[in-house]
Amino acid sequence: MINIPRKELNDGSHIPKKELNDGSHIPIIGLGLAQIPATEVSDLVYTALKKGYRHFDSAAIYKNERGVCEGIAKWIKEDPGNNKRSDVWYTTKIFETEHGYEKTKNAIRVCLENAKTIGYIDMILVHSARSNWERRHGTWIALQEAVESGFVKTIGVSNYALKHVQELLEYKDLKIKPAVDQVELHPWLMREELVTYLQKNKIAPEAYSPLTRGMWLDDPTLVRIARKHNKSPAQILINWSLSKDSSAFQGLRSQKDWTVTLKSLISS
Ligand SMILES: NC(=O)C1=CN([C@@H]2O[C@H](COP(=O)(O)OP(=O)(O)OC[C@H]3O[C@@H](n4cnc5c(N)ncnc54)[C@H](OP(=O)(O)O)[C@@H]3O)[C@@H](O)[C@H]2O)C=CC1
Numbered sequence: 449m450i451n452i453p454r455k456e457l458n459d460g461s462h463i464p465k466k467e468l469n470d471g472s473h474i475p476i477i478g479l480g481l482a483q484i485p486a487t488e489v490s491d492l493v494y495t496a497l498k499k500g501y502r503h504f505d506s507a508a509i510y511k512n513e514r515g516v517c518e519g520i521a522k523w524i525k526e527d528p529g530n531n532k533r534s535d536v537w538y539t540t541k542i543f544e545t546e547h548g549y550e551k552t553k554n555a556i557r558v559c560l561e562n563a564k565t566i567g568y569i570d571m572i573l574v575h576s577a578r579s580n581w582e583r584r585h586g587t588w589i590a591l592q593e594a595v596e597s598g599f600v601k602t603i604g605v606s607n608y609a610l611k612h613v614q615e616l617l618e619y620k621d622l623k624i625k626p627a628v629d630q631v632e633l634h635p636w637l638m639r640e641e642l643v644t645y646l647q648k649n650k651i652a653p654e655a656y657s658p659l660t661r662g663m664w665l666d667d668p669t670l671v672r673i674a675r676k677h678n679k680s681p682a683q684i685l686i687n688w689s690l691s692k693d694s695s696a697f698q699g700l701r702s703q704k705d706w707t708v709t710l711k712s713l714i715s716s
């Protein structure tokens with residue numbers, strides 16, 4: 449079990465951060481916003497910030513980026529002395545249909561337009577590797593230029609297999625290594641070879657669907673481990689993700705129990 453000092457979580461607002469390979473610091477637990485309707489996401493994000501969440505994971509295909517940023521902006525505006533933009537991490541992703549230099553340049557412009565209420569984007573990920581060498585390469589060059597512009601701080605990839613990461617690291621004009629590879633990661637999908645390769649190359653694995661989309665939360669072995677440690681199955685799974693040196697996202701569907709405190713998700 450990784451140990452997270454309790455004092456850091458006393459008010460629920462000091463989520464531990466992990467340093468990425470570009471020197472940025474990412475809060476290790478994030479709220480995943482896939483499937484949250486655009487009409488609801490702003491209130492959800494605002495409430496989550498009040499509950500202590502500081503890291504939000506969106507994507508162009510979730511069609512809620514603007515609302516996510518509006519929720520963050522509302523929270524900052526409410527108490528600018530205490531609620532700082534620099535304390536929040538906002539990730540979005542560019543989908544495979546936008547691969548290629550020109551298309552990605554344009555997709556970045558759209559992402560920035562959606563994020564204009566918060567000034568800059570903490571991280572943009574290439575959502576998947578599903579195109580070809582030339583288009584993936586063009587996309588990466590466009591993302592490198594976005595970092596040079598200053599409005600995008602960190603760049604990374606998602607759903608990249610080992611061979612795709614390897615390919616990227618071999619670009620002759622590589623200036624910026626991906627900071628993360630966001631992949632599905634949990635005890636039923638451990639991806640040991642990929643995780644070891646990423647760690648060796650100082651690229652952080654980020655765990656998506658760390659709660660197995662709810663599918664394995666009743667697994668007898670998981671339940672037994674959770675009982676033994678007096679934790680919930682979700683806590684055990686989040687802790688497992690964090691032990692892989694990754695950050696993890698709690699996703700929501702029904703939202704019936706989402707206000708479960710952040711503190712309770714981290715075992716210590
Ligand atoms: N890059 C990519 O291609 C992908 C990225 N992602 C990212 O990861 C995020 C999370 O992934 P997701 O697929 O939703 O899967 P998760 O593994 O996070 O599972 C979500 C499920 O877990 C349940 N849950 C949430 N919190 C708790 C808790 N404390 N105790 C018990 N159950 C809980 C939810 O329940 P309830 O139904 O009650 O809300 C929901 O049904 C996404 O929102 C997205 O940001 C996800 C998939 C692909």
Ligand SMILES: O=C1Nc2ccccc2C1=O
Nearest residue numbers: 482483507509541575576
């Ligand atoms: O690409 C994705 N497919 C998904 C399905 C469910 C939740 C998130 C996602 C993605 O990010």
